[in-house]
Amino acid sequence: MTATSLLGEIADVGRDRKRGGYSRHAFDQAEGELRTWFVERAQRLSLDVETDRNGNIWAWWGTPGPDAVVTGSHLDSVPGGGAFDGPLGVVSALDAVEILQAKGFRPGKPFAVVVFAEEEGGRFGVPCLGSRLLTGTIDADKARALKDPDGITFAEASAKAGHDPERFGADPEALGRIGRFLELHVEQGRGLIDLGSPVAVGDTVIAHGRWRFSFSGQGNHAGATLIGDRHDPMLPAAAVVGAARRVAKATGDGRATVGRLVPTPGGTNVIASTVDLWLDARVPGGDRTRALVAELSALAKEAAAEEGCLVEIAEESYSDTVTFDAKLRDDLGKWLGGAPELPTGAGHDAGILAGFVPAGMLYVRNPTGVSHAPEEFAEAEDVDHGARALATVLEHMST
Structure with a gap:
C-alpha cells in the first residue's frame, strides 16, 4: 500500500x-x-x-x-x-x-x-x-x-x-x-x-503561543438599554481583534490571529455579559512573541476600562x-x-x-x-x- x-x-x-x-x-x-x-x-x-x-x-x-x-x-x-x-x-x-x-x-x-x-x-x-x-x-x-x-x-x-x-x-x-x-x-x-x-x-x-482574553461587563437588553448606559464587553474584544492585525503587521514578520470568539449568552438581541477570545501569536526571534502579547494586553485593559468592563488574560500554551x-x-x-x-x-x-x-x-x-x-x-x-x-x-x- x-x-x-x-x-x-x-x-x-x-x-x-x-x-x-x-x-x-x-x-x-x-x-x-x-x-x-x-x-x-x-x-x-x-x-x-x-x-x-x-x-x-x-x-x-x-x-x-x-x-x-x-x-x-x-x-x-x-x-x-x-x-x-x-x-x-x-x-x-x-x-x-x-x-x-x-x-x-x-x-x-x-x-x-x-x-x-x-x-x-x-x-x-x-x-x-x-x-x-x-x-x-x-x-x-x-x-x-x-x-x-x-x-x-x-x-x-x-x-x-x-x-x-x-x-x-x-x-x-x-x-x-x-x-x-x-x-x-x-x-x-x-x-x-x-x-x-x-x-x-x-x-x-x-516561538508561538495561545492566550485567552476574558472580558466581563453587564448583560442587558439590546433595545431597552441606552448606549450611554452600557458596559458591553464586545467592544473591547472587538478592539483586540482589530489591534492584533495592526500590532503584528508593525513587527514586519509577526503573526497574530483571533480565530475563536465566544459571547455569553450569545443572543442576537442581548448585550453580552462576557466575551472570551483566543489569541494565537507567533513572532520569530527571542521574546518578540511575548512582547507582542504584552502590547495587546495593555491595549485590552485600556479598552475594557473605557467601556467600564474588566478583562482577565491567561496564557494557555507557549513554545519558545x-x-x-x-x-x-x-x-x-x-x-x-x-x-x-x-x-x-x-x-x-x-x-x-x-x-x-x-x-x-x-x-x-x-x-x-x-x-x-x-x-x-x-x-x-x-x-x-x-x-x-x-x-x-x-x-x-x-x-
Whole structure:
C-alpha cells in the first residue's frame, strides 16, 4: 500500500459537513476510528502496538529499547481542517516501513512509529498534549482539567475512551527510549512552491503561543438599554481583534490571529455579559512573541476600562523558538541529495520533543500553500515521493 492509498482508506472518517474538511478531535468518535485503523494497519506489518500512559500509540518494529529511531505524527485535526495535516506523517511512516520490509531491510536499532494524542488542541485548547504530557512540559492536573466547548474535561473524555487519566504525566521511560525522532508533515505554507522542490528539511519553529482574553461587563437588553448606559464587553474584544492585525503587521514578520470568539449568552438581541477570545501569536526571534502579547494586553485593559468592563488574560500554551538538531538536519539533507531547509511558523510534536531528544522534520509540498482549511493539499506524486524519502532516511538512521 502506498501513502496515497492509505490516505484514501481514511478519507471518509471525520468529514465535517458544516465546515467542510475534517473535524477529528482527541477521543471523539472520528479520532477513535482512526486510532483503530492505525492499530490494524500496524499489525498487518507485524508491528507490536502499545498505548502509553498518555494515550500515545506506539507501533514497534522489533523489541522496544533505548536509542530507538522513532517517526510519526498525529491523527487529530483542527475544526474543519485538511486531509493531510497529521495523517500524512502517519501514513508515510507506515508506507516507509512497508518499503523497507519489502527490500528485506531490518533495523539495527529499536524502531517505532508513534501517533501522538491531541496535537492540534482542536478540542481542549492546548496543542501537542500527548507530547507535552510525555515530556512533562504540561502539568498533568492542568491537562486533566482542560474542558472542551461542551464542558467535558480531558480526563472525562479520555476515561470514556478507555484511558486512565490518573496515569497522565511525565513518562521518562517512554521518553528515554527515543534516540532520534523524525516527523514528516505536509508543508503549511508556500516555501516548497517557491523552491520547486517536493520535499524539504525542517530548520526552525517560530516561538508561538495561545492566550485567552476574558472580558466581563453587564448583560442587558439590546433595545431597552441606552448606549450611554452600557458596559458591553464586545467592544473591547472587538478592539483586540482589530489591534492584533495592526500590532503584528508593525513587527514586519509577526503573526497574530483571533480565530475563536465566544459571547455569553450569545443572543442576537442581548448585550453580552462576557466575551472570551483566543489569541494565537507567533513572532520569530527571542521574546518578540511575548512582547507582542504584552502590547495587546495593555491595549485590552485600556479598552475594557473605557467601556467600564474588566478583562482577565491567561496564557494557555507557549513554545519558545525551536532549532532542530543540527547533526540530524545536516544528515537528512545529505541523505536526500541536498534537499532545501525551511523554517516554519507551525508548531509540531517534533518541536516539543526537540527540547529533550535529537529531533527533525521533513515537509512535503502543498501546492495550495493553504493549511488548517479544506483547501490543504498535496499531489499524489509528492505524497509518495515523501514516503520514499522518509524510508531512505529511516534506513540510514536505523543502520
